[in-house]
Amino acid sequence: MSEENHKNSGWSRRDMLKGLGGIPVVGSVWWAGASYAGELKREKQSILETLNINASPPPPTGDMSGDPVRVGIIGFGGRGKDLCRATGFATDAWLGDMKEILAENPNDTRLKDFMAQENLNVKLTAVCDVFDVNAEEALSSFNREGNTIKRYRTYDELLKSGDVDAVIIGTPDHWHAPISIAAAEAGVHVYVEKPMTHNIAETYALREAIERSGIVFTVGHQHRQTQSFLTAQDVIKKNILGHVSLIQVNTNRNDDNGAWQYNIHEKASPQTIDWDEFIGNAEMVPFNKEHFFRWRKWWAYGSGLSGDLMTHDYDRINCVLQMGIPTSVVASGGIYTHRDGRNVPDVMQVNMDFPDFSTGSSQEEGKEKGMTLVYSATLGNQFDRTSLLMGHDASMELGNRLTIYADARSTRYAEMLEAKKMDPNVPIYQYDPAANGVDAVTSATAKYFANKGLLWTYRDGKRVDSTFLHIREWLSCIRNGGTPSCGIKEGFEEAITAHMGGLSYKLGRRIDWDGAQIVPIEGYDLDEVLLSNKEKLV
Amino acid sequence: MDTIQYSKGQSWSLIFLRIFIGWHFLYEGIIKLYNPSWTAKGYLYSSQGPLKDVFTWLAGDSTIVAVDMLNILVLTSVGLLLILGLYTRLSALAGIGLLLLYYLSHPAFPGLPQGPAEGSYWIINKNLIEMMALFVLYHFPTSHIFGLNMFFKKRKASSTTNTQSLQS
Numbered sequence: 001m002s003e004e005n006h007k008n009s010g011w012s013r014r015d016m017l018k019g020l021g022g023i024p025v026v027g028s029v030w031w032a033g034a035s036y037a038g039e040l041k042r043e044k045q046s047i048l049e050t051l052n053i054n055a056s057p058p059p060p061t062g063d064m065s066g067d068p069v070r071v072g073i074i075g076f077g078g079r080g081k082d083l084c085r086a087t088g089f090a091t092d093a094w095l096g097d098m099k100e101i102l103a104e105n106p107n108d109t110r111l112k113d114f115m116a117q118e119n120l121n122v123k124l125t126a127v128c129d130v131f132d133v134n135a136e137e138a139l140s141s142f143n144r145e146g147n148t149i150k151r152y153r154t155y156d157e158l159l160k161s162g163d164v165d166a167v168i169i170g171t172p173d174h175w176h177a178p179i180s181i182a183a184a185e186a187g188v189h190v191y192v193e194k195p196m197t198h199n200i201a202e203t204y205a206l207r208e209a210i211e212r213s214g215i216v217f218t219v220g221h222q223h224r225q226t227q228s229f230l231t232a233q234d235v236i237k238k239n240i241l242g243h244v245s246l247i248q249v250n251t252n253r254n255d256d257n258g259a260w261q262y263n264i265h266e267k268a269s270p271q272t273i274d275w276d277e278f279i280g281n282a283e284m285v286p287f288n289k290e291h292f293f294r295w296r297k298w299w300a301y302g303s304g305l306s307g308d309l310m311t312h313d314y315d316r317i318n319c320v321l322q323m324g325i326p327t328s329v330v331a332s333g334g335i336y337t338h339r340d341g342r343n344v345p346d347v348m349q350v351n352m353d354f355p356d357f358s359t360g361s362s363q364e365e366g367k368e369k370g371m372t373l374v375y376s377a378t379l380g381n382q383f384d385r386t387s388l389l390m391g392h393d394a395s396m397e398l399g400n401r402l403t404i405y406a407d408a409r410s411t412r413y414a415e416m417l418e419a420k421k422m423d424p425n426v427p428i429y430q431y432d433p434a435a436n437g438v439d440a441v442t443s444a445t446a447k448y449f450a451n452k453g454l455l456w457t458y459r460d461g462k463r464v465d466s467t468f469l470h471i472r473e474w475l476s477c478i479r480n481g482g483t484p485s486c487g488i489k490e491g492f493e494e495a496i497t498a499h500m501g502g503l504s505y506k507l508g509r510r511i512d513w514d515g516a517q518i519v520p521i522e523g524y525d526l527d528e529v530l531l532s533n534k535e536k537l538v
Numbered sequence: 539m540d541t542i543q544y545s546k547g548q549s550w551s552l553i554f555l556r557i558f559i560g561w562h563f564l565y566e567g568i569i570k571l572y573n574p575s576w577t578a579k580g581y582l583y584s585s586q587g588p589l590k591d592v593f594t595w596l597a598g599d600s601t602i603v604a605v606d607m608l609n610i611l612v613l614t615s616v617g618l619l620l621i622l623g624l625y626t627r628l629s630a631l632a633g634i635g636l637l638l639l640y641y642l643s644h645p646a647f648p649g650l651p652q653g654p655a656e657g658s659y660w661i662i663n664k665n666l667i668e669m670m671a672l673f674v675l676y677h678f679p680t681s682h683i684f685g686l687n688m689f690f691k692k693r694k695a696s697s698t699t700n701t702q703s704l705q706s
Contacts, residue, residue, distance in 0.1 A: 022622040033568025
């Protein structure tokens with residue numbers, strides 16, 4: 001364009017510069033943004049390709065069509081009611097409470113979640129509870145259109161009634177095995193709460209009974225349904241963490257309910273409670289309301305921290321690593337936060353050793369072998385400690401979400417760390433089952449949100465109760481065949497490990513497993529030690 | 539408004555302010571545009587203050603895709619237009635609306651958790667300041683001095699005063 005033309009159009013060079021001056025700015029900013037985003041994406045891709053983790057939720061369990069499964073509930077207390085709700089049966093009292101809560105807090109989704117829960121095509125036909133109030137609550141709530149429920153005074157009558165195909169057992173621990181064995185013998189499928197058994201002898205007896213019977217048997221470790229477990233298994237399989245030498249799992253609780261100091265019902269009396277039936281194979285003591293409602297506080301009926309809560313954490317790790325029963329266990333602790341007459345500890349540390357186990361190695365062969373699993377618990381503080389698997393190459397936080405951090409001294413990731421492609425303080429991998437995909441190299445802000453559980457948590461009504469999924473899996477195996485994720489093998493390992501913890505605590509010494517049995521200790525009958533109503537024997 | 543006469547210093551201050559804000563908007567938009575896994579979900583879920591429920595609802599599965607797309611679209615186009623100098627008053631208004639939403643989702647009210655921020659704020663934070671700066675730009679336009687708008691202004695002026703030369 002000539003100067004003449006410029007003049008004619010009225011646009012000088014100066015005008016052109018002023019008019020179009022923004023264009024190079026736009027170009028630069030666009031280029032800078034796109035190349036930075038591209039670089040982040042490439043880094044993330046290269047980490048994800050290095051790790052190559054398959055993030056996948058467990059396959060859905062089979063369909064629920066056909067004749068309804070007739071289920072009986074044995075033990076309709078706190079946990080029994082939860083289990084029935086997960087099966088589709090909420091008591092009138094619970095529904096009433098939830099409606100009240102919802103009126104006060106419209107964000108409470110529990111009622112909505114329950115109403116949205118899939119129908120499992122179950123009839124709740126029988127209830128057995130030794131406390132009249134509990135049994136009557138089941139009758140008044142579940143005798144309704146389409147469902148008839150009958151009360152049985154004893155579990156034996158219930159199992160032999162011919163009214164049930166399957167039972168859910170939510171009794172105190174000392175009843176778990178006797179009822180499960182009787183059910184197996186009657187050909188009735190079993191869902192039993194943890195711990196699977198209360199002593200060593202019945203652990204073997206139950207395993208035999210289940211193997212003989214062919215019933216579908218599940219232990220209530222609903223954590224197995226946590227969606228991140230298959231992903232965690234893949235992380236271990238691909239040796240992302242390197243050799244895991246130490247795992248920590250924890251219980252932190254700081255309230256009366258968490259310390260098993262449950263409410264004592266006002267109607268509790270020798271007239272409303274069948275005391276002999278409650279005591280069962282435990283040592284007979286005079287009627288005692290506290291023993292009945294707060295049974296978890298005594299070894300005679302409960303199993304302390306090692307049986308009650310450690311079992312969940314042990315099973316979560318066993319589900320990922322399949323490391324089985326520890327070679328040795330050393331436990332310590334005491335009654336330090338609730339000195340109320342209980343005889344089970346409320347602070348407890350259990351060290352479980354697996355000297356021959358390895359998750360894999362990134363270093364020279366033979367250098368690494370063996371692992372310790374530490375369970376650490378207090379009922380006097382509720383600081384949130386995460387479950388952590390510590391490997392030579394990376395650490396993995398395991399929960400609903402799964403987060404992996406590279407170790408600053410890792411062999412496998414040395415080059416990427418050196419090149420600043422990985423930062424030990426920023427997760428190299430994060431999997432959230434509620435998210436659409438996976439994320440790596442999350443920013444500090446994203447980390448802040450993730451740590452608060454704000455990213456991709458179950459909202460929008462998509463939250464599913466893991467107990468529901470666990471019961472669904474059990475019912476699917478009854479209907480369609482298949483093996484439950486926490487069956488007799490897993491239950492056996494869980495129970496033996498729990499008993500080793502309890503024995504070590506009570507005897508103040510190391511307890512060994514020789515591959516077939518807990519190594520006997522001269523001068524002691526180990527089952528007597530476990531059941532003894534003394535806090536510690538030594 | 540076009541009749542405002544700026545001194546040199548005034549006009550260049552306003553032009554730079556316009557370009558800087560445009561720069562900021564455009565870069566934020568582009569970073570998100572080129573990162574397919576970016577989402578405002580976490581930001582919205584952590585919303586605080588009186589409109590918490592509204593923002594939490596926006597983060598829901600049925601709305602978040604549209605919210606993310608709109609956010610990128612507004613950030614990028616406001617940025618582009620402010621830098622290029624076209625429809626700058628409309629852009630300023632759109633930018634004000636977006637910043638107001640950001641502010642309301644995490645207002646710097648006393649007593650509310652501050653969330654991830656690099657400074658300390660009491661009621662007034664940087665979102666609010668940037669918003670006020672856009673108000674200034676709305677009232678003191680500069681695209682007729684620097685920006686594509688200049689050509690439209692010139693053309694309008696030429697078409698009325700110099701019709702003949704344009705026709706030739």
